[in-house]
Amino acid sequence: EPEVTQTPSHQVTQMGQEVILRCVPISNHLYFYWYRQILGQKVEFLVSFYNNEISEKSEIFDDQFSVERPDGSNFTLKIRSTKLEDSAMYFCASSDSAIAVETQYFGPGTRLLVL
Amino acid sequence: AQTVTQSQPEMSVQEAETVTLSCTYDTSENNYYLFWYKQPPSRQMILVIRQEAYKQQNATENRFSVNFQKAAKSFSLKISDSQLGDTAMYFCAFTRDDKIIFGKGTRLHILP
Numbered sequence: 001e002p003e004v005t006q007t008p009s010h011q012v013t014q015m016g017q018e019v020i021l022r023c024v025p026i027s028n029h030l031y032f033y034w035y036r037q038i039l040g041q042k043v044e045f046l047v048s049f050y051n052n053e054i055s056e057k058s059e060i061f062d063d064q065f066s067v068e069r070p071d072g073s074n075f076t077l078k079i080r081s082t083k084l085e086d087s088a089m090y091f092c093a094s095s096d097s098a099i100a101v102e103t104q105y106f107g108p109g110t111r112l113l114v115l
Numbered sequence: 116a117q118t119v120t121q122s123q124p125e126m127s128v129q130e131a132e133t134v135t136l137s138c139t140y141d142t143s144e145n146n147y148y149l150f151w152y153k154q155p156p157s158r159q160m161i162l163v164i165r166q167e168a169y170k171q172q173n174a175t176e177n178r179f180s181v182n183f184q185k186a187a188k189s190f191s192l193k194i195s196d197s198q199l200g201d202t203a204m205y206f207c208a209f210t211r212d213d214k215i216i217f218g219k220g221t222r223l224h225i226l227p
Contacts, residue, residue, distance in 0.1 A: 106162075
């Protein structure tokens with residue numbers, strides 16, 4: 001069964017450093033998403049991406065964040081200058097249609113720890 | 116505000132018992148989808164069950180079923196014959212535009 005993959009599974013970084021979280025969505029999917037879950041809290045939407053541009057972003061997704069689809073398979077989330085409060089689990093998701101948003105498939109997540 | 120409320124932060128039941136997790140939500144949309152996601156200690160998000168708001172029939176997936184009350188904006192999850200592997204955090208969620216809105220979760224412990 002096709003699945004969304006994410007790398008790395010864990011990342012530790014120093015405050016102020018840049019991090020890039022990588023995702024490989026399911027191959028025929030066109031809609032991509034990032035969500036964040038701070039430890040002990042609910043999962044929160046960050047951004048959706050379609051046709052090489054952001055469709056929607058939340059208030060969390062400030063200028064420190066950017067997304068990119070650098071090639072035909074990867075979808076990345078970059079945090080330019082990490083803060084302590086960026087420590088969280090980051091989930092990538094993909095869907096084959098915005099209409100079929102109900103079938104967003106989630107990756108296993110990247111656990112980011114900012115020291 | 117479009118939100119999801121899970122009123123039970125934590126629950127414990129004996130193995131083989133039936134347990135119901137409650138969820139209410141608030142949306143002004145007429146067409147949307149509702150979900151229950153399971154998050155085990157590995158923290159992966161696993162889709163348990165999905166309900167389309169325009170369908171009156173309650174969704175079922177093996178031991179998992181929902182009680183969907185659209186007018187009341189209620190979407191509870193029933194787990195029958197609970198198993199130790201059901202121990203996890205359970206999130207209720209619904210779609211808004213092209214994103215998913217999650218509740219804060221219910222931590223479910225299945226006791227041997």
